Ligand SMILES: Nc1ncnc2c1ncn2[C@@H]1O[C@H](COP(=O)(O)OP(=O)(O)OP(=O)(O)O)[C@@H](O)[C@H]1O
């Protein structure tokens with residue numbers, strides 16, 4: 001398994017990490033039209049990787065291919081390999097349901113189930129045969145998502161009564177309750193106000209030591225603030241991938257520099 | 266034309282200039298049309314009530330609602346509506362037992378499993394099924410369903426409730442399938458994605474997320490179909506016959522409320538007599554039941570809208 005030596009002295013992250021997802025020349029095509037073209041990179045354990053790039057460049061498409069959510073899109077096909085701790089994610093013997101149990105996802109718009117707050121969290125673990133104490137799991141997940149204090153007295157109320165920011169944190173808690181190996185987030189803050197966004201960014205820092213996170217964002221400061229690695233995509237191509245610090249201060253490619261400094265056109 | 270950006274003259278009036286006659290005329294016409302349909306409905310209800318009132322001056326409501334014999338045309342006459350209600354209920358329950366599971370299953374298949382090509386030909390077929398005149402279903406029951414049943418159950422009567430219930434079930438199936446399909450498809454895709462993303466199988470997504478989320482629309486489709494079954498006339502008259510019957514049997518001839526109304530309307534019952542007035546009393550009961558079901562289904566649909574606003 002690949003090992004990476006951190007060289008960033010400023011952030012004290014001089015630890016080795018192992019590869020959780022390895023993308024090898026991954027292309028994703030919609031009815032034969034490529035939306036992601038030969039992307040190769042590695043997602044490291046317990047690190048936050050952000051994907052940035054202009055609208056329509058294939059960020060969501062790439063993200064969805066990491067937990068096989070693309071399977072539900074008509075006419076989608078995938079080329080290349082994605083290794084999930086060494087196993088081919090698209091191998092013949094792979095059960096996509098198992099994949100999604102281990103690689104969770106938080107969507108752009110909050111999408112709580114029309115169920116109680118409690119059941120929003122407990123449904124996933126219960127259908128997957130969770131045998132521990134459900135009350136504890138619900139509390140722990142809500143605490144990790146920094147929502148517990150706001151909802152602990154109304155767990156049986158409908159999740160639809162929560163505010164947008166609370167709903168999104170509930171969706172994060174729901175994903176965390178599955179104790180996933182990887183958490184994919186597609187612009188999780190785009191529908192939120194600055195305060196809720198700050199909440200969720202704090203949350204990402206908290207989670208980072210225990211979870212591997214891949215986050216798509218349009219917000220350059222957010223990418224710079226929260227992530228260890230950054231991938232810059234343009235028109236389906238991965239233009240540059242590297243440590244966030246390097247991407248934002250010493251990008252190797254001209255296009256990257258133009259994009260991160262806002263002189264993109 | 267003035268370029269509004271360069272328009273420096275800021276003097277204009279926001280008061281009424283010309284009266285827009287076209288608009289006024291259209292508004293008038295629309296009001297008339299609304300008034301006509303409103304008036305018709307009120308007139309029917311009033312007629313039903315007035316004639317039923319006449320009926321209840323002759324026959325006590327106790328006899329009508331609790332009597333167990335319906336012999337309005339022969340002496341000694343008896344005006345217990347229960348056999349007719351029972352006949353309607355047998356057909357309706359029988360049809361619902363057939364159509365609800367099949368209809369819901371088709372709806373789930375259409376909305377959750379079928380791809381676009383399959384939907385593209387199944388939906389029109391279902392709509393075609395819904396467009397077949399009901400008399401054809403009655404004929405189909407008499408000439409096909411009953412003979413087929415007889416080969417399995419030899420002592421089934423020529424006119425029988427079972428065959429009527431089966432064809433009414435087939436008749437209301439498209440209503441349930443298409444309306445439930447619409448209700449299930451109205452459940453946002455994002456909910457399904459959320460469910461798949463926590464490792465649910467498509468069976469779990471359907472049963473615990475999609476169907477509960479669309480449940481009010483699905484229930485409303487059941488109620489609408491049931492109210493169609495209750496009001497169904499030609500097929501049950503042809504297939505189930507004209508014999509008021511209060512037995513728990515599907516193999517014999519029965520009479521529904523609608524079939525009784527056909528019988529009286531087609532016969533030469535003189536208008537004004539008590540036999541003629543039974544028509545309105547029965548129709549009023551039928552109307553009350555269907556109205557109640559429609560009100561309930563509207564109420565359920567109203568709740569459904571609340572969820573997604
Ligand atoms: N279901 C689909 N069918 C066909 N083409 C699609 C589909 N989804 C996305 N595409 C196309 O694939 C390309 C990449 O889309 P994608 O949603 O991955 O972009 P994105 O980088 O996430 O954009 P945004 O920042 O606006 O969310 C776009 O050209 C888009 O039109």
Ligand SMILES: [Mg+2]
Nearest residue numbers: 059060061186
């Ligand atoms: Mg996107």
